[in-house]
Structures are given as structure tokens and as C-alpha cells.
Amino acid sequence: MELDTDLILAPGERADLLVAGSREPNTYAVVSLPYDRGIADMMSGMGRQHHHRAGVNEAPYTLARLSYGEPTTVPLPKMLLPTVALPAPVRQREFVLDHGISQGQFFLINGNGFEHNRIDTTVQLGTVEDWRIINKAGMDHPFHIHTNAFQVLSQNGEPFPFQGWKDVVNVRAYSSVDLRIAFNDFPGKTVYHCHILDHEDQGMMGILEMQSTPL
Numbered sequence: 001m002e003l004d005t006d007l008i009l010a011p012g013e014r015a016d017l018l019v020a021g022s023r024e025p026n027t028y029a030v031v032s033l034p035y036d037r038g039i040a041d042m043m044s045g046m047g048r049q050h051h052h053r054a055g056v057n058e059a060p061y062t063l064a065r066l067s068y069g070e071p072t073t074v075p076l077p078k079m080l081l082p083t084v085a086l087p088a089p090v091r092q093r094e095f096v097l098d099h100g101i102s103q104g105q106f107f108l109i110n111g112n113g114f115e116h117n118r119i120d121t122t123v124q125l126g127t128v129e130d131w132r133i134i135n136k137a138g139m140d141h142p143f144h145i146h147t148n149a150f151q152v153l154s155q156n157g158e159p160f161p162f163q164g165w166k167d168v169v170n171v172r173a174y175s176s177v178d179l180r181i182a183f184n185d186f187p188g189k190t191v192y193h194c195h196i197l198d199h200e201d202q203g204m205m206g207i208l209e210m211q212s213t214p215l
């Protein structure tokens with residue numbers, strides 16, 4: 001995927017970047033830019049008028065500096081390693097991320113705050129599923145699944161621009177993400193959660209059990 005000049009990375013999300021040294025020889029900065037993740041809307045949605053917009057008022061800061069001299073031509077691979085598409089799913093599920101109150105928690109998945117004795121989702125080991133993550137809240141929630149990586153199919157119904165393996169995907173405010181996941185190799189319990197830690201700690205997490213015997 002070719003990017004212009006910037007890339008949004010949610011907490012826990014990673015990307016491999018190839019930076020072409022195609023400008024004048026010099027030192028260039030890789031800069032972290034402010035990003036509006038919609039926190040003001042979340043606060044007013046919880047009945048509190050609060051106008052601090054985290055991140056938006058922060059100044060840009062430099063993450064790294066890249067220096068290069070006169071350009072040379074370096075042979076590059078014609079393509080990246082291919083990612084094999086997962087087979088068709090045996091089942092679809094929906095996960096709604098929203099704010100509210102459940103068992104004293106404020107950040108909810110399908111209306112529930114986290115409960116460590118409750119299994120929220122049971123899947124069959126060796127199968128493929130499609131999960132639609134629907135963010136009904138006015139702020140971004142980066143969705144993270146432990147143990148098995150997934151492929152993002154689409155964002156808000158628009159095809160995702162590249163095929164690859166991820167374990168975190170940012171679900172922007174009032175948007176949805178469709179992902180495909182194969183449950184391979186590991187039976188037992190694991191979790192999925194928002195990768196903003198205070199959201200996770202206030203309920204936005206669920207338990208997934210992968211069963212090796214037929215459901």
C-alpha cells in the first residue's frame with residue numbers, strides 16, 4: 001500500500017514502513033501528529049460536559065530522524081510476501097462497542113462490562129468466522145484479539161486496501177470493521193478487548209473460548 005505522508009496507528013497497532021529517500025539529501029523527521037479520537041463526545045455522552053479533546057491540542061513531536069545523502073538505486077522486491085486469503089466463514093457475529101453502565105462499568109461490548117467468570121463467545125477450533133465490530137460510540141476504539149491474528153475485510157463497507165495479518169484494528173467513532181479470523185491450534189480461553197487500557201480496565205473486554213470438541 002502506498003501512503004502519502006501519514007499513517008494512523010492506534011495503541012498496540014504496528015506497521016512496516018518503507019521510506020524512500022527521494023528528496024534532497026538531508027535529515028528528515030518522523031513526527032507524531034495530533035489526532036482527534038473523539039473524546040469530547042464520549043464525555044458529553046456520559047452526561048458530563050467536558051471539552052478537553054485529548055491529543056488534539058498536543059503539539060507535534062519528533063519520533064525519529066532519518067538522514068540520507070546522495071540517492072542511490074537499490075533493487076526492491078516487486079511485491080511483498082503474499083498473504084493467503086482465509087476460506088469462507090462458517091458463521092458471522094457482531095460485537096457492538098458502546099458506552100453506558102453495566103455492573104458499574106462504563107465501556108461495554110454487546111451491552112456488557114467485563115466479567116471474568118463469564119464466557120462471552122464460544123467458537124469451534126479449526127473454523128473460520130467473520131466478525132463485524134460496530135462502534136456506536138463517538139470515540140475510536142482499537143479492537144484487539146489475543147492468540148489468533150485476523151484479516152481485515154472492510155471498514156464501513158469499503159474494502160480494506162491491503163491483505164495482511166493484524167491483531168489490532170482501529171474502529172473509528174460511529175463506524176464498523178469486518179474482519180475474518182481462523183481459530184487454529186490453541187484450545188481454551190483467551191480475550192478480546194479495546195486496546196486503550198483505561199477502556200479495557202473499565203469493562204471493554206470479553207472472554208473467548210475455543211472449543212476442540214464439537215459445539
Ligand SMILES: [Cu+2]
Nearest residue numbers: 141194196199
Ligand atoms: Cu476503547
